[in-house]
Amino acid sequence: MKFKDYYQTFGVSRDAPQDEIKRVYRKLARKFHPDVNKDPDAELKFKELSEAYEVLKDPEKRAAYDKFGSNWQQGQDFHPPPDWDAGFEFSGADFSGAEQADFSDFFSQLFGSRQFNRSGRTAFFRSKGEDNHAKIIISLEEAWHGAGKTFILTRPDVNERGELVNRKHTINVNIPKGVSEGQKIRLQGQGMAGRGGGGNGDLYLEISFEKHPLFTTDKRDIHLTLPVTPWEAALGATVEAPTLGGKVKLNIPPGSQSDGKLRLKGRGLCTSGHSGDQIVTLKIVIPAAKTKKEKEIYRKMAEIMPLNPRQAMEGR
């Protein structure tokens, strides 16, 4: 188990007053909240912040944590000495619910015990468990074809000794054919356990696509940029274009321009009720004129078909 320096997480000194910790936490939480910050590392950072705040905001937990002093370094191998928490009084301040999801083993070992996690009041209430939300990343091919997929999710749980532990769950989910980004799969009753006989919460899996080397998506439409030669664009041609369902022959009409768009109907993300298209954007690639002969061809073109592409800008 690695030691976690919660003060370092916030970038504050060990003697920082409570209100400074609160201020820094709130600022960083706004910055790294996974709904606000789309950086893939933001979620991890937000969890680290929540874990550090869970300890530092509570004077009792902070005092117990401070007992380790500054002898420990972030990431150092750490085993708490037996009875490390002896001599501290605990009022059993409650955890703030779902925020403890995915806290580290370091946290669970130190603060997961019953002593820190007493909460007599809530047990009398019957309440449904919290919903859990997780983002799952699938490939565009899996979305196109549909797939059975296995994910490993971490969720907090309470073990037989009443300690908080993180348990890894493997779940098998059927990804329906034609799902698009942002859609959700709801797994009823797979969220946090309810209390006092209340039902379990639900687990929501939000679909997200991993970056594809060729395609991007916009709702159900798939976008592809297709490089073509100037003569294919000018004269028209039939070329092969990749789609998620395999290669297709694509007719490029004569006189096509760069950024011209062609629509392949029904080649996007389709379900039985909805269909998407593949939008192909042409990108004309100009051959470099290296040899004398090649340069001559360009000069001839200028002579035979003079063109002023900046006509619209003239006089401005």
Next chain:
Amino acid sequence: MKNQLCIYSSTLIDENTSCNLRELSDLCSRNTELILEMIDEGIIIPAGASPGQWRFGLKEIHRAHTALRLIRDLRVNMAGAALALDLLEELEEMRRKV
């Protein structure tokens, strides 16, 4: 510690999804009063003339879930969540265009 959990049934929430007020409050695990507050604040906009006919789609479910997370994690109020959601949506739209 690995537990194998097999999912036998799941619901896909996509653009076909359309739920009423009670179903939305169930999907959010919150009471209908809170959903009504979100409607008042413009966080979600129901389709349909009267509460009895209200329908909510994927976008509304997504916005309601995000608003609840922002309220819980960042301690913003309804109006703050509404503002954040609108700005986030605008930002996403701009990113898509770039």
